[in-house]
Amino acid sequence: MIRLNNASNVSIKNMTLNATSTGSYATCINMTGTATNDSIVGCTLNSNNTNSFTYWCGLYANNATFTNLVFTDNTVTAAFGMYMYGGSANITGVRIERNTITSYYSGIYYMYNTAGAKINYNTITAAGPSTNTSWSGIYYWYISNPTPIECIGNKVHNFYFYGLMIYYPNGTSTARSQVRNNIVTYNRPTASYYGLFVYGPQYTSVMHNTVAWGGNTNASSYAGYVYLSAYQQDSVYNNSFAAYNNGYAFYSFIPTGYNHRLDFNNLYTSGTNLANDGAGTYTTMAALRNSTYAINNGNAWSSS
Numbered sequence: 227m228i229r230l231n232n233a234s235n236v237s238i239k240n241m242t243l244n245a246t247s248t249g250s251y252a253t254c255i256n257m258t259g260t261a262t263n264d265s266i267v268g269c270t271l272n273s274n275n276t277n278s279f280t281y282w283c284g285l286y287a288n289n290a291t292f293t294n295l296v297f298t299d300n301t302v303t304a305a306f307g308m309y310m311y312g313g314s315a316n317i318t319g320v321r322i323e324r325n326t327i328t329s330y331y332s333g334i335y336y337m338y339n340t341a342g343a344k345i346n347y348n349t350i351t352a353a354g355p356s357t358n359t360s361w362s363g364i365y366y367w368y369i370s371n372p373t374p375i376e377c378i379g380n381k382v383h384n385f386y387f388y389g390l391m392i393y394y395p396n397g398t399s400t401a402r403s404q405v406r407n408n409i410v411t412y413n414r415p416t417a418s419y420y421g422l423f424v425y426g427p428q429y430t431s432v433m434h435n436t437v438a439w440g441g442n443t444n445a446s447s448y449a450g451y452v453y454l455s456a457y458q459q460d461s462v463y464n465n466s467f468a469a470y471n472n473g474y475a476f477y478s479f480i481p482t483g484y485n486h487r488l489d490f491n492n493l494y495t496s497g498t499n500l501a502n503d504g505a506g507t508y509t510t511m512a513a514l515r516n517s518t519y520a521i522n523n524g525n526a527w528s529s530s
Contacts, residue, residue: 312339
């Protein structure tokens with residue numbers, strides 16, 4: 227409906243856009259080329275929401291550069307709430323905040339090649355039927371430099387594969403990335419896989435998140451999954467990870483010597499296996515505290 231082609235300093239505010247086509251293309255706003263300082267604020271964006279077509283989007287920016295994009299206080303109903311694939315590395319200044327997104331397939335998808343994006347206080351709800359159609363609430367893949375990101379205060383509901391997924395959030399010793407105060411839930415009558423999934427963080431705080439992960443029985447699912455790897459000084463504190471589908475409450479690979487910190491977390495499973503740390507599976511908190519990785523990392527889990 228609206229195409230921004232190399233268009234900078236454009237504000238779209240308080241508009242209602244209805245992309246009603248039932249064909250392959252039904253995008254409300256399409257960004258192409260290189261743009262700076264655009265804002266989309268207070269709009270209602272309605273696309274088709276009954277299939278997983280990539281071009282059924284509230285906001286679509288594929289192979290575009292969108293520096294200092296502001297997307298706030300919008301209401302979006304679409305197969306993809308946002309499809310954001312940066313066409314150049316280190317796109318800075320992106321803010322996606324306080325939006326209400328109802329999505330058939332994914333709420334906020336890719337964010338590829340962005341640096342230091344802020345994805346805060348959004349409410350993202352699956353619209354697909356009670357089958358494996360609504361894939362991911364927030365899917366933030368490949369952060370291109372160590373500018374700290376924020377993913378704070380989001381509420382994500384009923385996406386079966388990834389509730390909230392972030393690859394390589396990187397901060398610094400003085401400016402940490404923040405993944406905190408998010409709520410992720412799943413309660414549909416089908417199998418679910420990963421509630422909160424964080425892979426390869428560095429100088430990142432994963433704190434005060436709540437995951438209530440249900441669905442049909444799946445012993446291979448994880449309410450929380452944080453792969454710490456050979457990066458520095460990550461903190462996983464004060465989270466609640468609950469698996470109500472007989473899956474794992476938590477998985478974390480914890481290599482020795484990188485000053486990772488894990489503690490004061492609440493873990494629950496309705497099944498047998500509570501947690502896995504890459505070296506073993508543990509059915510009780512006491513067994514997890516006594517694992518080799520926990521002992522070699524400053525008695526991790528001692529207060530969980």
